[in-house]
Amino acid sequence: MKGIRKLAVLLAASAAIFSTIQSPAQSAESSGKAAQAQSAEAAQSEKIRLTRNSAAYWTVTFNNPPLNIVGPTEVRQLVKILDRIEADPNVKVVVFDSSVPGYFVAHYDLLKPLEDSTGMPSGPTGMHPVPDFMTRLSRMKAVTIVSIRGRASGIGSELALAADMRFASREKAVLSQFEVGAGFVPGGGPMAYLPRLVGRGRAIEILIGADDFNGELAERYAYVNRALPDVELDAFVDGLANRIASFDQYAIVETKKLIDRASLPPQAEMQPGWDAFITSVQRPAAQSRVKALVEQGLQQPGDVERNLGHYTAKYRE
């Protein structure tokens, strides 16, 4: 695979620059010890932290500074958390949020060798772990709420779309599917979710215009349920989660089943999106655009990540 080698080369070339991203937590996290056994201190250093606020209400916090990048390692960790949510009989509601200022989840890791992604074994749905995760997330018995403060691009936006509800900070949220602007197809299912959520016209604008959407515009487009003043966001989401946690689980689950029947994107649309991502990102045209973005500062804290929509449009062949 020539394309894969090129990405690997790109990674090698940039390794020095991005070595700061490799936090000490990363090597520890693959040790496989169950989160239940970890001390509170260890939990604080988890890149993706699971907190049980109560038996019925859990929180998953992206805690992987500086950008909350999600790559193969983090996908494995997310899948483990999903396994535990699915296996637990009592959890009714799960909130996803971030502890990293400025970022919910910046985007998928574009500096890891592509084989790290393509080589992952399929999940229970028979699909690659990324579309598998998104599909299972949408079909969970527990209700899922995403609280977006900072940037949610690429897989960050995709996770938000696959969840049940999305609330955004009016001042501090930035949502985008930047991928087309970087030369490749989004892989985590937004072509299935967005048109059904915001309508075909706005979905095409988000996915092919590929620009940044602030909280207010994201609400106007129904990209999120609501954008709330930043000072109110946490209390609102926590209030809604506690509310649902106080409700009867059977009523929640049976109601959700019928909502799913009316509104879930067909599972058959998910794997093709991932395949289109893998195929498209290997092409020289995409490699060249990603490389240009990386050279300007992609996947490092700074202006490129903060204003990604601006930088994707600056590429000239």
Next chain:
Amino acid sequence: MKGIRKLAVLLAASAAIFSTIQSPAQSAESSGKAAQAQSAEAAQSEKIRLTRNSAAYWTVTFNNPPLNIVGPTEVRQLVKILDRIEADPNVKVVVFDSSVPGYFVAHYDLLKPLEDSTGMPSGPTGMHPVPDFMTRLSRMKAVTIVSIRGRASGIGSELALAADMRFASREKAVLSQFEVGAGFVPGGGPMAYLPRLVGRGRAIEILIGADDFNGELAERYAYVNRALPDVELDAFVDGLANRIASFDQYAIVETKKLIDRASLPPQAEMQPGWDAFITSVQRPAAQSRVKALVEQGLQQPGDVERNLGHYTAKYRE
């Protein structure tokens, strides 16, 4: 059916409190005399009043104070009205509104024995009269407009969703599907209608968050077409109805057929919703929540009905 007995018991226990709801009009209404034959005075005392503003424009007014509760008796009356709308060759547009201050339709009658509901013979679609009514309402040749002033919860919201268009008072409308908060699944089809109308994310918030939505937020979520200043609502709805009544019936009907083809929820999703309601409401968990709400004042005029979303979240096991 142990569950059914329990509801009956609940009714018996609360009968004294709720006897005020049984207005004199109730016994009269089952006499079956056609509305055409009734005097104006009798029509004024109908719990659901049919007014022919003209051959083409009719109004159906909920007139069952203090809460416009809809139960088996009122469903039978609604079905009779539907029969007459369907049978009339000239009616082009029907407006549903309320004469009761504060309430469009509070919700389904939770104090009648469940057998009164489960024992009703199927309607023409082969479904129970509630999903049958909703399905036929959506498929009528006549265009239907719901004007919402006051609370439209449960079956009130469901009737509004099954109709063609919904307009709400900006200051005085409150919409909700409170059912999950009371421990059971909504029965009149909102899991089929809402996700297609407002998108999956907002539908889950409405149905599983189960909270109250004022007119302004209902418009932002596309739960209603528009929320209008209260002083403008009646003139707007009347203007729209007169406008449609002035149009050519063939053009209306043929256009609606093609809209239906693109947007009507499949009939097959309706009966499962009703079944889920009946199954879920009989469980002790639901009985216990309903009982707690009734003890606080459910189905009586007062703060519980006015702020139902607040009270459903107060239950503690």
Next chain:
Amino acid sequence: MKGIRKLAVLLAASAAIFSTIQSPAQSAESSGKAAQAQSAEAAQSEKIRLTRNSAAYWTVTFNNPPLNIVGPTEVRQLVKILDRIEADPNVKVVVFDSSVPGYFVAHYDLLKPLEDSTGMPSGPTGMHPVPDFMTRLSRMKAVTIVSIRGRASGIGSELALAADMRFASREKAVLSQFEVGAGFVPGGGPMAYLPRLVGRGRAIEILIGADDFNGELAERYAYVNRALPDVELDAFVDGLANRIASFDQYAIVETKKLIDRASLPPQAEMQPGWDAFITSVQRPAAQSRVKALVEQGLQQPGDVERNLGHYTAKYRE
């Protein structure tokens, strides 16, 4: 066909009034010479002008004063332009706009003999050229953006709906599907597109209420992506088009394919809409309404065209 003769009669009766619409450009345009070969001066006189801003970014401008009426002649011209867009390997984005003050596209030509429309040979999809055009427009590899300043009614609104994105002038756009108000069924597919874009309730209001929608309300209803201040509209649309033109074509096309899979109305819904238009417009009830509108000034510059929603509701049998 008695109805067809009636329309022809209507045309004959009104020929004197409407002869001013027959601009010199009309006879020239059927000569079939390719646009590439035309001088800039000839291009300026084209009723529908194709401009290549760059290899990747083209503009199609309605330039048929005073109302940008689209009839059989203009449909043939639009199809030729579509052929060229489809055949070109490099075009990535096409903007549709208008050079005529006050009008994007007023509506379909109601004064030409109906045979001119019904007699057109089918397009590549096997459908009549109008539904064929709309269907092909939605399925093009190139991304399409409609910039609406002035009135977009009937086929103008339908073209906007079949395109990928729609942006409107907040002050100067007026969208409508006025057809039901004139006694016939819309023919260019809005019953397929609108409910999927704005939801069933608002689609019924637009299509059966048949009234005018200004830019602000069109945005609130998701009828357009956004309404922008008039002074910003051109720069915004041009910026978005340039942005997309700078992106990688493969990524655009493959992403659009998956959006199409999730959101394109089935082709099978398009021809029935056209058939319903043809059948309904021939009836005496429709002829009578169209005639009344024409006598008041339909298809002439003036108040009827500017306030079409008002005039359709004034008809009395």
